[in-house]
Amino acid sequence: MMGGIVRCRKCGKKLMKERVDYDHIHWKCECGFRTKTPHSMPTTRVNPYESIAHPPFIRLEEERGVMKLMGEGEKESELLSFEELTLIVSSGEPLEKILSRIVRRIANRLGVEVCSIYLHRRGKLTLAATWGLRRSLVGKVSLKVGEGITGWAAKNRELVSVPDAPEDERYHFVPDLGEEKFRGMISCPILDGRRLLGVVNVQTRERREFSRFEKTYVHVIASLLRFPLRERMKKG
Structure with a gap:
């Protein structure tokens, strides 16, 4: 989700994400409440990077369409960009x-x-x-x-x-x-x-x-x- 806070329908506290696999997220609260589909989840544009559980050393530069990994000593390694991924879908060349x-x-x-x-x-x-x-x-x-x-x-x-x-x-x-x-x-x-x-x-x-x-x-x-x-x- 790219913005907004999802709150527990039982106690009102902020729900925390718990990833089950690449595509499925459960939400849980300190009070013990759990749900697969959080109450009043905001509707937003789809960002494919958002369905990946980001460790703290992954940084997304949305304005450039690039995801980076921060390595030891703040070394950056650029991953595939949105442009490169789009090429796979849109190009008429053989896969x-x-x-x-x-x-x-x-x-x-x-x-x-x-x-x-x-x-x-x-x-x-x-x-x-x-x-x-x-x-x-x-x-x-x-x-x-x-x-x-x-x-x-x-x-x-x-x-x-x-x-x-x-x-x-x-x-x-x-x-x-x-x-x-x-x-x-x-x-x-x-x-x-x-x-x-x-x-x-x-x-x-x-x-x-x-x-x-x-x-x-x-x-x-x-x-x-x-x-x-x-x-x-x-x-x-």
């Missing part, structure tokens, strides 16, 4: 071509060697774009939901961070993709409610214990991508 631009930007902004996006279609996760892996295999590599670290994230509907992927028991070797050269890995599902749209992966050449900041970055990116992806995937 795979647009996603290839997105993964490159994510990799550059996060400072990792690999970023890939898998899309969930017909019960499988198919590589739709990659920066850092073998691009000739885009559209040709598919994983079952539950297969490998990527499939595990998809099946369990949660982000997974692995410091050394090849040593992880969930690791699944894909011939010719080139993943075996990379060790650190974050895999985060792209969810529309509980519906699985795909998975975002980032990988590093060296073993890496990813920081909370880095994991939040990937989580927020996955959350943002669901808005344009669900529209483009409807169109095929």
Whole structure:
């Protein structure tokens, strides 16, 4: 909600948000009252960023249409802008071509060697774009939901961070993709409610214990991508 205070219909105090998942919010009060749809909720314009639970180090610059993450030492990392997200919906270019631009930007902004996006279609996760892996295999590599670290994230509907992927028991070797050269890995599902749209992966050449900041970055990116992806995937 982008303005206004939602108050408890029982005692009149300010209600606090409690996020259930990407799309569902419960509201609770100190007096014990809880509701899924708060009384007299103001009607406002839709802001896709608002449905993401913001940690305190996320800042939205609405006038520029940009969301930023504040890292250690007040270092700023700019996420995808509204303009970039709109491009995915409005461009007449193939979705795979647009996603290839997105993964490159994510990799550059996060400072990792690999970023890939898998899309969930017909019960499988198919590589739709990659920066850092073998691009000739885009559209040709598919994983079952539950297969490998990527499939595990998809099946369990949660982000997974692995410091050394090849040593992880969930690791699944894909011939010719080139993943075996990379060790650190974050895999985060792209969810529309509980519906699985795909998975975002980032990988590093060296073993890496990813920081909370880095994991939040990937989580927020996955959350943002669901808005344009669900529209483009409807169109095929």
